[in-house]
């Protein structure tokens with residue numbers, strides 16, 4: 001089975017932290033061009049699900065397939081799984097552009113250095129090519145003038161836009177966003193959402209964990225509601241937000257508004 | 258005070274003192290660098306190693322920091338050279354003449370390595386976890402993460418501790434006088450003993466050690482500014 005039209009396929013994913021089972025069998029498919037929004041209450045396992053996709057968190061059971069290639073796992077002898085091929089994981093990670101809640105830009109590098117770091121050192125692209133691509137991306141996110149600035153001297157919104165440029169620089173198959181605006185002051189949320197919105201409109205495949213319901217409704221092609229470690233309900237945004245079926249989703253949506 | 262005693266060419270002793278200073282600096286640089294290498298390995302082992310590696314490193318850092326440096330230096334110097342000789346004998350090789358410099362660098366390096374391990378371990382732990390997580394998320398191998406992210410990111414936290422260690426290294430070289438290594442302190446004692454002008458020579462040696470520290474401080478300042486380039490200045 002190597003269906004490369006499917007960017008990401010998560011099958012029956014389980015994750016436990018000690019006695020706490022956070023994911024209890026989650027399956028999720030992202031086709032090329034899908035924009036999947038994951039919503040749910042605090043602690044429902046949204047971040048954990050996202051982080052299992054690039055193995056920042058190791059699933060206890062289940063499988064993850066990226067672009068038709070299933071990540072090889074073996075049992076770790078303690079009831080969990082570990083990747084049996086570290087290189088494969090590293091290679092697959094270079095296809096997934098992750099954007100973190102707290103930006104996680106490398107503080108000892110300028111914006112430009114952050115953006116070319118992975119292309120040059122991991123993907124072994126020629127430096128001048130990587131710089132040319134990075135400058136184009138920085139113009140796109142409105143940070144060309146800041147290319148020689150260090151992250152600590154920039155606003156949160158600027159840092160997050162730089163982090164998005166860093167993710168785009170690897171020409172990712174899928175972008176993974178974990179609450180990209182939650183750490184921002186309210187007045188800075190808009191500039192970041194507008195960049196992400198542009199990416200969604202040009203049909204970039206992305207999986208987006210968010211608390212911004214209005215935004216999810218605008219840009220998502222598919223919304224997934226996580227609750228209690230399972231997908232409680234999923235569907236197109238109109239159905240989820242205008243016609244929720246399950247009581248929990250109804251409650252969740254009314255609690256947000 | 259008779260300053261002609263410090264003339265560079267005999268009968269002045271200036272040249273001898275400078276040669277001693279040069280030996281001291283070689284020892285300090287070599288020992289310090291060896292200590293740094295041990296420290297990087299030791300800190301990585303303490304943070305990421307298995308339980309056995311961690312226990313062994315704990316024994317190493319505890320022992321070195323518990324035993325007086327002079328005792329350690331005597332122990333390592335004589336035990337170390339003895340061990341090498343026994344080993345070569347065992348392998349049927351001719352006994353080698355271990356250079357005092359190599360032995361001295363080894364001794365200082367082992368001592369410095371224990372302190373470096375602790376300084377670097379603390380500095381690595383001070384790095385915000387997200388920095389290393391981002392490296393993993395973008396497919397960096399553990400070694401590349403160490404080289405490209407962890408080491409440069411911990412530098413601003415490590416520079417103060419590492420600077421102290423460097424200054425200590427320059428002074429620890431004086432302890433090697435006890436094993437007869439001709440570094441600055443030993444040649445100073447010889448000069449003073451021969452001429453009976455103790456004050457002149459020990460003051461001169463003090464000035465040389467002070468000069469090393471002052472020059473070091475300038476270099477440390479530059480390194481610190483470079484290491485902290487990405488950090489907002491504290492108010």
Ligand SMILES: Nc1ncnc2c1ncn2[C@@H]1O[C@H](COP(=O)(O)OP(=O)(O)OP(=O)(O)O)[C@@H](O)[C@H]1O
Pocket residue numbers: 017020022040041042043044045046047048049
């Ligand atoms: N490393 C960990 N060790 C132990 N428990 C963890 C760990 N990471 C997450 N958890 C727990 O797993 C549960 C799900 O966490 P997760 O971060 O995935 O939730 P979330 O849906 O992203 O929540 P939020 O909206 O607050 O970000 C929480 O109860 C959390 O405390």
Ligand SMILES: [Mg+2]
Pocket residue numbers: 046047048179
């Ligand atoms: Mg979360």
